[in-house]
Amino acid sequence: xxxxxxxxxxxxxxxxxxxxxxxxxxxxxxxxxxxxxxxxxxxxxxxxxxxxxxxxxxxxxxxxxxxxxxxxxxx
Numbered sequence: 743x744x745x746x747x748x749x750x751x752x753x754x755x756x757x758x759x760x761x762x763x764x765x766x767x768x769x770x771x772x773x774x775x776x777x778x779x780x781x782x783x784x785x786x787x788x789x790x791x792x793x794x795x796x797x798x799x800x801x802x803x804x805x806x807x808x809x810x811x812x813x814x815x816x817x
Contacts, residue, residue, distance in 0.1 A: 768806040771814050772798055 777794035781787050802808050 769809050769814060770798070770801055770806040771811050772808050774811050774814075 775794070775798075777790045777797060779787060779790045780793050798808055
């Protein structure tokens with residue numbers, strides 16, 4: 743892998759949610775994931791930490807349970 747390679751993990755499970763399938767139990771480890779800085783359509787730059795925090799916020803309680811590495815390892 744070179745420094746231009748990225749691993750992108752996409753979870754679309756929420757799209758398949760149906761009550762008959764039972765509760766979903768997705769976890770994302772907040773401190774074990776990262777993000778890249780981004781420019782929007784107005785050419786405004788967003789720092790990687792802001793992109794990460796907003797991405798986590800959009801997942802929280804809707805698509806995933808956000809946990810720390812310590813919390814995940816404790817299970």
